[in-house]
Amino acid sequence: MRPKTHYEILEVAKDATPDQIRRAYRRVVLKHHPDRSSDPGSVEILHQANRAFEVLSDPIRRRQYDRELNPPPKPPPTATTKTSTPPKAQPRPSAAASQRRTATPATNLQAELNELTILIKRGNFMLAEQAAKNIIASNPKVGLPYAVLGDIARKNGDRNEAAKMYAYAIQFEPNNTVYQRRYEQLLEQVVPEVRASRGDADETLGAFMTGTAAIIVLGCCFALMWTGGKPAFPKLPLIGSWNLTTWVVTIFAGVSLGSCLSIGNLIDRINATVSTSLGGPSPTVVLGLLALINFWFAAALYVLIGVTRQAFHYSTTRIVGSVAMTVVCFTIGVAFQEKVFAVEVFLWSGNLIYLAAMLGWLVCDAFRVERYRL
Incomplete structure (x- = not known):
């Protein structure tokens, strides 16, 4: 079964305005809040709605998400004629060279993650924050740097930013129980309706x-x-x-x-x-x-x-x-x-x-x- 999109979770159209998204999110939160709903599935629905709202309420992330939902069609292949000049045969790269090109990005990423890990273990959060941002700039679908930024925001008392970073980390590493645990602890403090009520x-x-x-x-x-x-x-x-x-x-x-x-x-x-x-x-x-x-x-x-x-x-x-x-x-x-x-x-x-x-x-x-x- 195809997973629901963020628009389907909030029950809004793809061209919904920011105000319509906010109202839809508020409606879901009020309906499935644990104080109002005894349905065991309400917590999961609320969690999904929270992720959906974080993405759709951010114009940049929403545009990126829309592009992922509707990737541009590939251009049709250009027909070649008999009079066209055939391309010159290129020398076939060696297997070792091909392997080096393939392994280099992954190797660089692992080295950056190792460096980030060392900085965190040493307690150097100033350099760790910059290292995490650099990794995200080049590899935006890795969970660890988002979790590190979440830790940094949380230690500074910025729980909203911390929850957002943990949500990103879970999105890219959904089976990481540490990220999930940290996100759960902040949910009640950052959901707007709950925070306002208490x-x-x-x-x-x-x-x-x-x-x-x-x-x-x-x-x-x-x-x-x-x-x-x-x-x-x-x-x-x-x-x-x-x-x-x-x-x-x-x-x-x-x-x-x-x-x-x-x-x-x-x-x-x-x-x-x-x-x-x-x-x-x-x-x-x-x-x-x-x-x-x-x-x-x-x-x-x-x-x-x-x-x-x-x-x-x-x-x-x-x-x-x-x-x-x-x-x-x-x-x-x-x-x-x-x-x-x-x-x-x-x-x-x-x-x-x-x-x-x-x-x-x-x-x-x-x-x-x-x-x-x-």
Whole structure:
């Protein structure tokens, strides 16, 4: 059975105006939205409609799609007469030369893809973005560079652009489950009708959870002001003055930070943040490992790499910024009492808070509901 065209999916004519396409897309979304339809096939229909709208709403992509639907007819062969001069026989190329010409484009493409993969693994997103665009310019039907551009847009917080790039990647590699997973996670946030219907609720939730995190941190700070008791591990180097309250408050604050940011949708899904479309670890994972040594060292390295390689991820930046502010608050809190040394809290509490925040993020992220499935 012939697959439906984008026009047939949206039930519009091939000469439909942009306004007619928008109205048709909105009609399909409202009819098959999971909140309104119990049909299991509605999710697939909605996914197809979303792809169709992305293509048909872009004039350049629509013209290209129309050309693919209706390729120009081949010109008829020109009849030759007996008086025409026969073409001179050309020397037949050797098999090796023919093979070289055939293999060169594929070889060049593979080399470019390998280079792109290396750039992503090194966290050099500035060069990776340009490399991906260069590949698309010469080979527009390869999925990986679109997925890389999707990752870059997503780390910058541009979810609409990220969803568009993932949709392109799926179009050329429909069996890639990583691309599909990343696209699914963004669907509910980028479908216009869904986003508009829940925009105020998302902003309210985000503001509420930000306030909740601030209250928890301030409460922990006051708890540290009046903390008492003997050191829990007096022989432990660097943090020998910490008592049991300091340990508990520090871990609790970190878990609360990660949980509040995740519940408030103020940070991305953790699996999309700690990995790339290639399946390898992102700079966030390296940051977490370095935080085991010292949070401030890891944060400084993150800023350096972010500036030089455009490797900032908005979720990681918010986590790092929140942890840094919490450490400063805790340092001020313990400065008002003499049992716990403020310098120890300033230098080393960030390690524990950051790792606890990642744990809170991981746990709460597991309960986020994905309402779209391909």
